[in-house]
Amino acid sequence: MKxxxxxxxxxxxxxxxxxxxxxxxxxxDNVKWVINPFDEIAIEEALRIKEKQGGEVVxxxxxxxxxxxxxxxxxxxxxxxxxxxxxxxxxxxxAIARILAKIAADEKPELVLLGKQAIDDDxxxxxxxxxxxxxxxxxxFASKVEFAGQKVTVTREVDxxxxxxxxxxxxVVTTDLRLNEPRYASLPxxxxxxxxxxxxxxxxxxxxxxxxxxxIKTLAAPPKRQAGKKVGSVQELVQVLHTEAKVI
Amino acid sequence: MGDVLIFAxxxxxxxxxxxxxxxxxxxxxxxxxxxxxxxxxxxxxxEGLAGEIAKYGVSKAVAxxxxxxxxxxADAHAAAxxxxxxxxxxxxxxxxxTAVGKDLAPRLAARLDAPMAxxxxxxxxxxxxxxxxxxxNAMATIELDGPIKVITVRGTAFDAAKPAGNTAAxxxxxxxxxxxxxxxxxxxxNQTKSDRPQLTxxxxxxxxxRGLKSGDNFKTVLEPLVDEMGAAMGASRAAVDAGFVPNDxxxxxxxxxxxPELYVAVGISGAIQHLAGMKDSKIIVAINKDEEAPIFNVxxxxxxxxxxxxxxxxxxxxxxxxHS
Numbered sequence: 073m074k075x076x077x078x079x080x081x082x083x084x085x086x087x088x089x090x091x092x093x094x095x096x097x098x099x100x101d102n103v104k105w106v107i108n109p110f111d112e113i114a115i116e117e118a119l120r121i122k123e124k125q126g127g128e129v130v131x132x133x134x135x136x137x138x139x140x141x142x143x144x145x146x147x148x149x150x151x152x153x154x155x156x157x158x159x160x161x162x163x164x165x166x167a168i169a170r171i172l173a174k175i176a177a178d179e180k181p182e183l184v185l186l187g188k189q190a191i192d193d194d195x196x197x198x199x200x201x202x203x204x205x206x207x208x209x210x211x212x213f214a215s216k217v218e219f220a221g222q223k224v225t226v227t228r229e230v231d232x233x234x235x236x237x238x239x240x241x242x243x244v245v246t247t248d249l250r251l252n253e254p255r256y257a258s259l260p261x262x263x264x265x266x267x268x269x270x271x272x273x274x275x276x277x278x279x280x281x282x283x284x285x286x287x288i289k290t291l292a293a294p295p296k297r298q299a300g301k302k303v304g305s306v307q308e309l310v311q312v313l314h315t316e317a318k319v320i
Numbered sequence: 321m322g323d324v325l326i327f328a329x330x331x332x333x334x335x336x337x338x339x340x341x342x343x344x345x346x347x348x349x350x351x352x353x354x355x356x357x358x359x360x361x362x363x364x365x366x367e368g369l370a371g372e373i374a375k376y377g378v379s380k381a382v383a384x385x386x387x388x389x390x391x392x393x394a395d396a397h398a399a400a401x402x403x404x405x406x407x408x409x410x411x412x413x414x415x416x417x418t419a420v421g422k423d424l425a426p427r428l429a430a431r432l433d434a435p436m437a438x439x440x441x442x443x444x445x446x447x448x449x450x451x452x453x454x455x456x457n458a459m460a461t462i463e464l465d466g467p468i469k470v471i472t473v474r475g476t477a478f479d480a481a482k483p484a485g486n487t488a489a490x491x492x493x494x495x496x497x498x499x500x501x502x503x504x505x506x507x508x509x510n511q512t513k514s515d516r517p518q519l520t521x522x523x524x525x526x527x528x529x530r531g532l533k534s535g536d537n538f539k540t541v542l543e544p545l546v547d548e549m550g551a552a553m554g555a556s557r558a559a560v561d562a563g564f565v566p567n568d569x570x571x572x573x574x575x576x577x578x579x580p581e582l583y584v585a586v587g588i589s590g591a592i593q594h595l596a597g598m599k600d601s602k603i604i605v606a607i608n609k610d611e612e613a614p615i616f617n618v619x620x621x622x623x624x625x626x627x628x629x630x631x632x633x634x635x636x637x638x639x640x641x642x643h644s
Contacts (some may be wrong), residue, residue: 083454085455085592085593086592089454089455089457089458091457091458098454098458106324110574126488141449153407164435165424165435165436166429166430166433166435169430188574189574191454191455191573191574192453192454193453194438194439194452194453194454194455194573195436195440196422196426196438197425197426197429198426199426200394200423200424200425200426200427201426201427201429201430203394203427203432204398204426204427204428204430204431205430208499208503209395209503209504210394210395210423210427211504212394212422212423213419213422213423215567225507229419229566229567229568230418230419230420230509230567230568231418231419231420231576232331232509232511232512233509233510233511233512233566233567233568234509234510234566234567235506235508235509235510236507236508236509236510237504237505237506237507238504238505238507239391239419239503239504239505240503248567248574249557249560249574250560250561250567254545269556283466284465284467285434285435285465286435286436286437286462286463286464286465287462287463287465288460288461288462289448289460289461289462290460290461291453291458291459291460291461292458292459292461293457293458293459294452294456294457294458294459296361297599297604297618297620298620299617300616300618300619300620300621300622301620301621301622301625302605302611302616302621302622302624303621303622303623306623306625306630306633306634306637307622307637309605309621309623309634309637310634310637310638310641311607312621313582313621314604314641317582317603317620317621319581319582319602319603320524320549320582320638320641
């Protein structure tokens with residue numbers, strides 16, 4: 073099975089995010105860049121499927137040349153080859169989805185596996201948009217993916233519990249936290265990754281509409297909570313909640 | 321121009337509070353953009369429910385009807401809503417960012433080639449919107465261009481709509497869906513059974529973290545406090561990952577976002593991603609034996625204590641208070 077795994081470069085989740093004083097973005101001097109954790113889960117799932125059924129895992133990212141680093145990490149985990157779609161200009165989710173749709177049309181994967189959301193943007197849109205553009209079924213927030221020939225059964229984490237849906241390939245699946253635990257790249261894997269194909273193509277060459285319809289005007293730090301106080305006992309806690317905070 | 325279609329999600333024959341939130345946000349959006357707010361109830365026989373939502377101040381309630389809309393599935397619902405948008409000439413589609421809203425809205429947006437703002441917390445007068453990024457560590461002001469825009473709202477950022485005292489007209493519209501193009505089959509819904517209040521609707525939430533050490537401890541140590549307080553129960557990602565409790569209890573950046581009057585975090589260290597899901601709570605209490613735990617930075621009241629002693633004690637104290 074050919075599996076396409078779009079990934080995104082994001083700040084490490086443990087980064088302390090500081091909004092720049094002029095609101096134009098976040099400070100990046102202290103940022104360690106990593107593969108979006110949900111996309112890592114997608115790479116892992118793709119590798120497990122390939123290990124069971126054979127096939128090819130192709131990574132794609134849309135960003136600057138420096139994002140090669142994250143593609144190499146994915147290749148070191150075990151993916152077969154990678155595509156970097158170069159874009160300097162900011163792209164909205166529609167443009168990202170259009171680019172991925174074009175790549176999918178060229179690569180013809182049976183499955184597109186990607187993270188449910190990027191932890192910088194928190195949009196949670198691209199997978200769903202891509203599925204619609206391709207006219208494929210979508211299964212978002214997947215916690216389990218099972219195959220029986222061309223038929224896929226996905227268990228999804230939804231508000232009241234777990235939902236199961238089924239459809240035939242080709243399809244788009246977005247990953248949730250508990251789908252799997254991603255492997256670390258091994259040293260042999262890192263060595264092999266250097267020789268695997270990593271192709272760079274300019275976004276403009278794909279012939280899709282890149283003009284943004286969503287623009288971020290400014291960023292601001294969220295309102296800060298006032299510092300609280302420590303109480304000395306359970307009795308004191310219940311007392312203040314009753315008489316001071318008046319919530320019980 | 322300015323008309324807002326409000327997706328009125330329903331489950332088991334009733335509307336969750338999150339739908340009334342969508343209605344209220346939709347009313348605000350329509351008011352600010354100079355249009356009408358129209359509630360849309362999709363289903364195989366949604367007229368009764370449409371009649372219900374029509375009481376909440378909207379200009380009209382549409383019963384969007386089709387056999388394929390019996391259970392929620394993204395492709396059928398996106399197709400149905402997209403044709404309704406085109407038919408009505410609406411400018412906006414709005415839903416709450418529930419699991420359904422998050423699954424549906426982007427697919428609908430792509431079908432309409434419309435930009436989408438996810439999980440907004442404010443509708444500005446100047447046509448912009450505010451939404452959280454970086455796990456709520458940055459608030460972005462964004463603008464959307466084009467004849468149609470899709471918006472989901474954070475459930476905790478808007479109040480629920482109240483009955484308006486009148487009932488708007490209900491219109492039954494047969495959805496235009498190409499059934500042959502539908503490719504997804506609903507198989508099952510494994511609902512976590514609970515008599516407790518819903519996490520996203522409760523006035524008080526008591527959450528447990530890895531400090532509870534086991535699912536059994538959630539039952540024997542935490543649940544008595546939860547129930548004494550009449551609260552909903554939540555959990556940190558760590559507790560869910562460890563299998564202590566089901567996934568739908570997870571509070572956090574990628575789980576549920578809650579903003580109750582009182583949030584009690586028990587045995588939760590307070591990772592950025594957890595805070596993202598509860599830092600808008602009115603009062604935050606933290607019980608943790610580690611006085612350096614980051615949760616104490618956001619807690620209004622912090623108790624450094626062994627939860628295995630403190631929590632049963634607290635349940636007793638609350639019980640005493642109730643009977644005093």
